[in-house]
Amino acid sequence: MSLNIFSMFDGVGGFIVGLNNANKAIKKEVFNTMYSNQFEPSKKSQDAYEVGIYKFPDIKHISDDVMTIPESKFEEMKSNGVNMIVGGFPCQDYSVARSLKHEQGIAGKKGVLFWEIIRAIKTIQPKYLVLENVDRLLKSPSTQRGRDFAIMLGAFNKLGYSVEWRIINAAEYGRAQRRRRVFFFVYKNDTPWAKKIDDKYETEKLEEGTLKDVVINCKQYDEYIFNEGLFARQFPVEKEMRYDGKRPRHSSHYLGENIDYNEYILNISDNFVGTVWNTGIMRHGRYFTADTTPLIEQPITLGEIVEEAKQDFIHRYEDYNTGLKEYKNYVKKYVISDGNKLEKFKQLRGSKKILRTRPDGSEYFYSEGAMSPYDNFDLPARTMLTSESSINRSTHLLFENNKYRLLTPNETELLQDFPIDWTRYKKNEKTKEISEVSDRMRYFFMGNALVTGIVKRIGIELAKIDE
Secondary structure (H helix, E strand, O other): OOEEEEEEOOOOOHHHHHHHHHHHHHOOOOEEEEEEEOOOOOOOOOHHHHHHHHHOOOOEEEOOOHHHOOHHHHHHHHHOOOOEEEEEOOOOOOOOOOOHHHOOHHHOOOHHHHHHHHHHHHHHOOOEEEEEEEHHHHHOOOOOOOHHHHHHHHHHHHOOEEEEEEEEEHHHEOOOEOOEEEEEEEEEOOOHHHHHHHHHHOOOOOOOOOHHHOOOOOOOOHHHHHHHOHHHHHOOEOOOOOEEOOEEOEEEEEOOOOOOHHHHHHHHHHHOOOOOOOEEEEEOOEEEEEOOOEOOEOOOOHHHHHHHHHHHHHOOOOOHHHHHHHHHHHHHOOEOOOHHHHHHHHHHHOOEEEEEEOOOOOEEEEEEOOOOOOOOOOOOEOOOOOOOOOOOOOOOOEEEOOEEEOOOHHHHHHHOOOOOOOOOEEEOOOOOOEEEOOHHHHHHHHHHOOOHHHHHHHHHHHHHHOO
């Protein structure tokens, strides 16, 4: 059976690329994206949306703010067979680009967009969802660690879904970037997969209302977490969890009485005091979680990415020497020769101890350790942010042929497992005009994107689950 997809918060189609690559890997057309929605609220030009128009002409693209999409559109999706939702929902409130004191969590302006996923679910009632967010989500907000994630688990539970999650560092599973993100695999409790899990793990049938009086066995889903779940099968972990001294990082939690939807969510918001580790599963209002250790796979290095982009560029020309000459001219655009800019990078990447003042007037020292003067070609890249290429500490700085330079847009695409030139062109939906995307926006796209190779592996495993 085909899994027909609505891609929410689509960006430049990372989920679509990953799942299309899963189709190629399994040699079956399991994943079929029918609808996408992309809207960037602070930008007049909707470049990412227009990249989607150019790259995916057969998909029905929705350019509206997701909060304004009418219920009738979701009903149309359901009637047309949409049975799966994917999306990397906006994460500005939790992102590593902000300090902890600026977290607003699910109450933040962008955080509320999670509820648009819930609104879509209520109408479409998909079998599955695959979602992605920054890993800090599991510890948000800073004043009540894990509350926002628990609220999300509760929202899915009340709609009859289970949730499996894992924080995945892409470089630890063979990709080219040290990018840590939490992935959700959400599935409806009436699917064959959910019933199979019930038969194995839910052997003790409890009367309605008695669960709050039961001591939850935190080991109940260990076999699933470590061996049988989607993430365990595709992204293996060591069989022993991490410990704090002699105490295992392992817990379970009951989200609350099965009462009115709004009261249920508010109760979690007001009273949640649980712990959420990097791996876990929520079923029937309880979650089970453990701090797992990945079985490391050999990553792709930054140097390999640079070489791949170089060879791709050169081989566009019939003559190798001509291609090499043109490549050298192309790369010159990204060389930094301004001494003031290089000095600024040196300061930003160096150690520092700065006296700062809190809102209450008290003072403190803000400290940062030193980074290497430039990025190591023998390691996977660091996490890209939307500010990539600007003069800041997070921007990658390469030292090649005795010159400092930035990543090229093509290199950033490879770091996210996109094809080279994926974001080079966009198409105006009204005029049908095709034009080039600015480098600045291409960097922004890739800083916002996900590693599509991780999505590909999730898709491969989900196809097996849905057989």
